[in-house]
Amino acid sequence: MTRRRPERALVRPHVVTGGRAHPTRNIFDLVTLVSATRTRATGLSPEKRRVMELCQGGALSVAEVAAHLALPASVTKVLLSDLVDSGHIVTRASAADRDQTEDQLLREVLNGLRARL
Amino acid sequence: MQQQLSAVAVCCLAAAALIFLLILLRQRRINQRMRDRVSALERGVTVRDEELAHLVTARLPAKVQSLNGRPVEVPGPLNERLADIPYGRHLERTMEMFAETGDRAKTRADESAKATLKAMMRGVQSLANEQQLAISRMQVRHDDPDVLEGLLRIDHMNAQLGRRAQVSAVLCGSWPGLQRSASPLIDVVRGATSRIRDYLRVQVHSQVSEAVVSRAVEPVVLAVAELLDNAARHSQPNTPVEVNFQPGHNGMAIVIDDAGVAMNAEELKRAERLLAGKEAVDINRLGDPPQVGFAVIGVLAARYGFSVSVDTRSPYGGVRAVVFLPAVLLTRLDDRAQAAPKPAAPAAVPSPPAPEEPGSEAPQAPSVTAGGLPRRRRATAETPAVDEAAGQAVAAEDQEPDSLPAPVSSREPDRRAAAGLGAWQRGTRSGRATVPPDSEGKSQA
Numbered sequence: 001m002t003r004r005r006p007e008r009a010l011v012r013p014h015v016v017t018g019g020r021a022h023p024t025r026n027i028f029d030l031v032t033l034v035s036a037t038r039t040r041a042t043g044l045s046p047e048k049r050r051v052m053e054l055c056q057g058g059a060l061s062v063a064e065v066a067a068h069l070a071l072p073a074s075v076t077k078v079l080l081s082d083l084v085d086s087g088h089i090v091t092r093a094s095a096a097d098r099d100q101t102e103d104q105l106l107r108e109v110l111n112g113l114r115a116r117l
Numbered sequence: 118m119q120q121q122l123s124a125v126a127v128c129c130l131a132a133a134a135l136i137f138l139l140i141l142l143r144q145r146r147i148n149q150r151m152r153d154r155v156s157a158l159e160r161g162v163t164v165r166d167e168e169l170a171h172l173v174t175a176r177l178p179a180k181v182q183s184l185n186g187r188p189v190e191v192p193g194p195l196n197e198r199l200a201d202i203p204y205g206r207h208l209e210r211t212m213e214m215f216a217e218t219g220d221r222a223k224t225r226a227d228e229s230a231k232a233t234l235k236a237m238m239r240g241v242q243s244l245a246n247e248q249q250l251a252i253s254r255m256q257v258r259h260d261d262p263d264v265l266e267g268l269l270r271i272d273h274m275n276a277q278l279g280r281r282a283q284v285s286a287v288l289c290g291s292w293p294g295l296q297r298s299a300s301p302l303i304d305v306v307r308g309a310t311s312r313i314r315d316y317l318r319v320q321v322h323s324q325v326s327e328a329v330v331s332r333a334v335e336p337v338v339l340a341v342a343e344l345l346d347n348a349a350r351h352s353q354p355n356t357p358v359e360v361n362f363q364p365g366h367n368g369m370a371i372v373i374d375d376a377g378v379a380m381n382a383e384e385l386k387r388a389e390r391l392l393a394g395k396e397a398v399d400i401n402r403l404g405d406p407p408q409v410g411f412a413v414i415g416v417l418a419a420r421y422g423f424s425v426s427v428d429t430r431s432p433y434g435g436v437r438a439v440v441f442l443p444a445v446l447l448t449r450l451d452d453r454a455q456a457a458p459k460p461a462a463p464a465a466v467p468s469p470p471a472p473e474e475p476g477s478e479a480p481q482a483p484s485v486t487a488g489g490l491p492r493r494r495r496a497t498a499e500t501p502a503v504d505e506a507a508g509q510a511v512a513a514e515d516q517e518p519d520s521l522p523a524p525v526s527s528r529e530p531d532r533r534a535a536a537g538l539g540a541w542q543r544g545t546r547s548g549r550a551t552v553p554p555d556s557e558g559k560s561q562a
Contacts, residue, residue, distance in 0.1 A: 008249060010300055010308035010338070012276055013256060014269040015316055021266035046303060072256040074265045 013075045016047050021074070023081035030073060033059040033092040034080055041088070047071070047079055048088075055089055164196050165204055171195045172208055177215060184219040186402050231400060235289035238282045242294060245279035273316070280312040280342055284413045288398055293335040293417070299448050301328045306360055306371060308334075309341035315349035318358050325362045326449060327369050333446040336417040340425060343410040344373050344438040352377025352435055359433075368443040376433035387411070388427050394419030422446065 036055035044052065047069055054060055054068055066076035083089045175192055182189040199205030252272045259265065287293055300308070302325050310319045329337055348358045356376040363370040380388065390396070394415030403409055411427075418425050424441045431437040 008246070008295065009253070010297065010304050010311075010334070012272055012308075012311035014273045015307050015311045017269070019269060019273075019317055021269050022262040046301075046307075072253075072265070074260050074262060075256065 009070065013071060016045070016071065017075055017078045020078055023077045024085055025081045027084075027091055028062050028077045028080060030061065030063040032062050034062065034065065034084075034089045035059040035092065036089050038088050044088075048083060051079060051083060052088060059092055164199065168195055168199055168205070168208060172212065176212060180212070180216055180219065184216075184223055186399060227399065227401065231289040234400065235286055235291050238286040238289065239291065241282040242279060242286060245275055245282055246295070248275050249279065273311070276312040277314060280339065283339060284343070284409055287339065287416055288400060288409055288413050293339055295335050297331055297334040299328050299331045299450060300334050301326070301450060302362065302369065302371070302442075302447075305329050305334060305337055306341055308338045309345055312338075312342045313346040313349060315354070315358075318349055318354075318356070319345055319360060320357050321360045323362045325364070325369065327362075327364075327447045328450045329442065330446055330448050333421050333423070333442070336421045337423065337440070337442065337446070340414045340417050340423070341371060341373070341440060343414050344425070344427075344440065347410050348373055348375035348377065348436065348438065351375065356433070363439075365441065368441055369447055371440040371442070373438040373440070374431040374433055375435035376431065377435035379430055379434065379436055380427070385428060391415045392418065392425050392427065 034051075034055055035058060036052055038052070039056065041049045041052040050069060051065055054065060060068075062076060062080065063073060065080065066073040069076060069079075071079075080089065080091075084091060171192075171194070176194075179189050179191045183191055194200065194205065194208070196205075200209065249272070252268055252275060256265065256268050256272070259268070283293055303321060306321055310316045310321070313319070345358060345360075352358065352375040359374045361372045361374070363372055388411050391411035392415045394417075398412045398416060403412065414425050417423075422443060423446060425438065426441075427436055427438045429437040429439065
């Protein structure tokens with residue numbers, strides 16, 4: 001069952017990120033895993049507190065965090081990079097990341113494209 | 118003989134003279150009376166003339182002025198005695214008819230202006246809502262920070278546009294629109310922050326666990342947004358606008374402080390009059406540029422039963438605005454339910470087993486409804502989930518059975534789903550078997 005997005009969210013994303021759209025670091029994609037390093041979440045905004053709560057139980061992917069917060073992934077990345085900066089969470093490369101450097105696969109794709117064009 | 122004749126003649130003459138004298142006297146009296154009467158009548162005519170002139174030159178113009186909304190006192194008749202004769206009564210009647218006609222024309226003009234403005238603003242409002250949906254969808258779809266930056270700016274402007282339209286519509290007697298589910302107070306304030314220009318200057322400090330009941334969310338958001346906007350507008354661009362929450366004896370106060378300029382006595386008086394919300398808002402008298410903030414807050418406060426005051430000085434030198442929400446407008450969301458991704462909120466769609474507005478009543482805390490009746494709880498809801506998600510399962514089920522599987526943790530999703538489906542089934546069965554508790558109608562009315 002798919003949950004309908006609360007699209008008319010009361011708190012708009014520009015307030016959530018303080019008007020920022022660019023994450024302070026460019027280390028996230030949808031499958032990057034994040035986990036909490038601290039249990040205390042005082043002085044954080046409600047969304048960040050919620051991220052900390054979500055990440056207490058283990059690693060979560062950026063996409064999952066975004067879905068739980070009902071926020072766009074790009075907005076979530078801004079929040080997460082703030083939390084990484086303040087040392088509240090750490091990132092882990094996902095399993096998918098490690099397989100990406102398969103030269104063979106890339107070469108095949110390249111060949112395929114050349115054959116097509 | 119001669120003598121006799123002359124004596125008779127003298128007598129006759131004397132008699133004639135006497136009669137003449139008598140007639141002269143009488144004539145004189147009559148003359149006098151006539152003269153008196155003429156002068157009285159002359160005076161009467163003068164009084165009437167003066168009265169008529171007074172009506173045309175003083176009373177009617179004053180009435181016109183007062184109909185136009187200026188604070189002019191309409192003078193009474195010059196001569197009170199005229200009120201007893203038909204002439205005076207007719208003059209009064211003229212005056213009354215004039216006033217009635219003027220009043221009626223004014224009311225009609227006011228109503229039609231309001232209706233037109235309301236319809237137009239409704240159109241703008243629904244467009245702004247549609248646009249917001251489109252922007253939200255784009256925010257989800259596009260991952261590029263540059264695009265997002267643009268979208269955030271558009272979203273911000275759209276939120277302000279929507280608020281303007283909403284405020285104008287409310288001023289014309291419309292509802293604030295947009296049903297929302299009960300929302301935490303802090304989200305209500307941040308929602309208000311979303312809709313003002315200088316949102317970055319607003320700092321929300323304290324944390325509270327109270328929530329606002331669903332029917333009051335949008336009005337409180339609008340009122341707080343107006344106050345925040347006022348605060349930000351009337352203070353230096355580099356000073357913060359602080360928001361604090363102050364729990365009170367039977368409610369909660371939202372305190373908004375700015376470091377701007379304080380209001381003078383006249384402004385304060387006007388603000389107080391408008392915030393009381395007792396008199397109908399005349400949209401023709403909002404000034405140029407129209408000052409709608411306090412007027413709309415007054416309307417909302419009177420309609421939804423909260424109160425707003427701006428008569429205290431902020432410790433930072435500016436104005437301290439206090440929105441007091443009575444306990445009736447507050448509720449408590451279950452901590453987990455609140456923290457969890459809020460269930461989709463089709464507030465007006467009743468779902469068969471539990472026709473409640475999602476989250477409009479705290480499912481756990483109060484065992485007595487607002488009307489003072491004991492609240493019936495579902496007996497079997499708590500049993501299935503034993504893990505940490507139990508609380509949320511219960512809350513989610515109470516709120517809206519068909520949006521259940523919104524897992525709080527990624528562990529054991531199957532079990533949660535099974536528990537959820539089971540709870541739903543049980544809920545349906547018990548809902549069909551018994552009459553649903555009818556507390557909602559009262560507390561939501």
